[in-house]
Amino acid sequence: MCRCKPPQLPYKISSGTHGLLSLRLGVYRCHLPDTRSIHHALVKRWRNVRDERNERCEKCSTMHQSISPKSTQSRDVLEEAPGMEVFRPEADVGIGDFSGRVDKERLLSILDVNSVLEDAISAKVLGRNADYQGVGLWILASFINHSCEPNVRRVHVGDYMVVHASRDVKAGEELTMAYFDVLAPREKRREMADNWGFVCGCKRCLFEDGVCFKNEMREMEMAMGKGVVDVGGLVYRLEEGMRRWMVRGRGKGYLRASFWEAYEKVFGSEKVMRKWGRKIPGPEAVVDSIVHAAGSDERVVRVLVEGLRRGGRGGNGVVEMEMEKVIKLGRGVYGKMMKKQAIGALIQLYGQE
Numbered sequence: 108m109c110r111c112k113p114p115q116l117p118y119k120i121s122s123g124t125h126g127l128l129s130l131r132l133g134v135y136r137c138h139l140p141d142t143r144s145i146h147h148a149l150v151k152r153w154r155n156v157r158d159e160r161n162e163r164c165e166k167c168s169t170m171h172q173s174i175s176p177k178s179t180q181s182r183d184v185l186e187e188a189p190g191m192e193v194f195r196p197e198a199d200v201g202i203g204d205f206s207g208r209v210d211k212e213r214l215l216s217i218l219d220v221n222s223v224l225e226d227a228i229s230a231k232v233l234g235r236n237a238d239y240q241g242v243g244l245w246i247l248a249s250f251i252n253h254s255c256e257p258n259v260r261r262v263h264v265g266d267y268m269v270v271h272a273s274r275d276v277k278a279g280e281e282l283t284m285a286y287f288d289v290l291a292p293r294e295k296r297r298e299m300a301d302n303w304g305f306v307c308g309c310k311r312c313l314f315e316d317g318v319c320f321k322n323e324m325r326e327m328e329m330a331m332g333k334g335v336v337d338v339g340g341l342v343y344r345l346e347e348g349m350r351r352w353m354v355r356g357r358g359k360g361y362l363r364a365s366f367w368e369a370y371e372k373v374f375g376s377e378k379v380m381r382k383w384g385r386k387i388p389g390p391e392a393v394v395d396s397i398v399h400a401a402g403s404d405e406r407v408v409r410v411l412v413e414g415l416r417r418g419g420r421g422g423n424g425v426v427e428m429e430m431e432k433v434i435k436l437g438r439g440v441y442g443k444m445m446k447k448q449a450i451g452a453l454i455q456l457y458g459q460e
């Protein structure tokens with residue numbers, strides 16, 4: 108199952124035998140619970156706080172142990188978590204001598220590749236607490252690989268990370284999440300994966316690399332990157348292209364996700380929609396195909412909600428049946444743990460702040 112290349116970063120808790128680990132959708136406990144409070148006031152970016160963490164790791168044996176490969180997972184939620192030796196029995200994955208000094212560089216590299224920044228819903232939806240960022244290490248969840256067609260997302264609640272499906276997942280399908288924005292064109296995603304130290308070999312990237320119309324796509328990507336004026340024309344060109352190139356099903360979702368920036372602008376502008384609206388598919392069809400390919404995302408749901416509102420088919424815009432659909436997509440963004448009413452209320456706020 109694993110498509111990982113050997114990690115390019117030198118120190119990595121890496122199995123290379125990912126298939127052994129049956130990761131579940133579920134709740135994972137943070138192994139550096141105090142890091143959020145340490146960093147709340149200070150952290151904007153993980154790399155900026157490396158020095159501070161470095162110091163703390165030296166002083167604090169608990170923190171040291173908590174990120175030790177030999178540490179067990181939190182009992183309440185992860186009873187079946189296997190020991191690290193299951194993954195790399197032959198390897199020395201230690202980070203130092205427990206009675207002695209910690210190998211700081213190694214420790215930081217492990218944290219660097221495996222920690223995640225958490226963010227708050229209110230920051231994304233309402234634009235509040237935009238600078239809220241905590242950081243932590245959730246050991247089991249850190250085994251989840253990246254894909255540009257991810258099927259899970261994470262929500263942070265206190266020290267817990269809840270991993271939930273962002274689209275339908277087939278039995279036996281590898282759980283993957285987005286390490287970076289996957290509503291971005293191929294070249295940009297390549298750069299972002301490169302920053303992480305890997306070459307993404309997910310189905311979507313392989314598809315986009317293998318198509319015969321690659322050059323035309325690159326041209327369109329560049330136009331979008333430069334902020335093309337006729338964004339409606341660009342979307343029309345892509346849609347026409349997909350018809351000619353006979354791109355169907357999931358392939359359409361991949362390409363639309365790659366050109367999301369353009370679609371978002373088109374659907375967000377009444378003027379552009381007046382000009383191009385009849386020549387391109389509507390927000391519902393575009394949103395469906397993107398969610399099918401790349402999972403749910405706030406921005407995509409927001410465009411759908413705004414499209415339905417503008418359609419004005421029911422008082423506040425969104426009639427009950429449509430709302431059911433929107434809530435289903437909202438579940439992909441926020442997970443099943445959030446109550447339907449809460450998702451509905453949150454979605455009603457989209458675009459109102």
Ligand SMILES: C[S@@+](CC[C@H](N)C(=O)[O-])C[C@H]1O[C@@H](n2cnc3c(N)ncnc32)[C@H](O)[C@@H]1O
Nearest residue numbers: 111112114120121122123249250252253305307
């Ligand atoms: C948080 S770890 C994910 C789990 C890791 N594969 C393991 O077995 O421990 C992140 C690292 O996994 C690798 N990785 C994750 N997704 C990948 C992908 N789509 N293609 C190649 N390597 C990937 C990269 O080395 C990355 O730095």
